[in-house]
Amino acid sequence: MSEHECNPSAKEAKETLGLSRRNFFAGVALAASTLGLSTLASSAQAASKKYKVCSIKDIKIGGGSIFKIAGAGGLQVLITQPKSGVFRAFNPACTHEGFRLGSISGTNIICPVHRATFDTNTGRATRGPARQPLTKYTLTVENKNIFVTIRS
Ligand code: FES
Known part of the structure; x- marks a missing residue:
């Protein structure tokens, strides 16, 4: 298993919401509802952050690597590819006494x-x-790059 410095250039997509003007009261109700949902979404975003970790090419099938996430206070993440095209992200700290995991053998x-x-x-x-x-992290693949979402 190897260690890499990652590229912190992850950009998060922004979502915009539109309101219908057909009915004023319905619009007001919808706006109130939208504001409530936006507040909840903002809270969720504040509690978690998405980081670009590496390219899918950096992870061999059946292997894994530990990456330091730049801009995340020295946080590290273990990315594995147990099957072709299947990627997983874990905290690389052993759950016994917290030492860093070292290698992969088979599965x-x-x-x-x-x-x-x-x-x-x-x-x-x-x-x-x-x-x-x-500890498992949420992993997404976008344009052949791997991102993890870490809750703070
Ligand atoms: S097995 Fe003891 S620290 Fe991992």
Whole structure:
């Protein structure tokens, strides 16, 4: 497993909403409803942030890499590709004592400290002493680039 510095050039799409003028009262009700939804959406965006991590070409099928996310306070993310075109993102800290995961063998991510293993597809602990799964991040692929969304 290798470590890379990532490119922080992720741009988030902005959504615009339009209102119908057919009925004034319906418009007012719709505006109130829209404002309520916008407030909720803003809260959700403030609580999470999307980062560009790497290109899909950086992750071998059956492999994985750990990336430092620039602009995220030194946060690291483990990206795996358990099957062709299937990508997963995890916190690379072992859930036993928090040491950094080290390598991948077959379908397992291996902790070098006490040899716990985790499934590359689900993050489930497959061998102790770790019992808890890895923390999973939301991953999206856009234009052959991998993005993760991290909640703060
Ligand atoms: S820290 Fe990973 S198995 Fe103990």
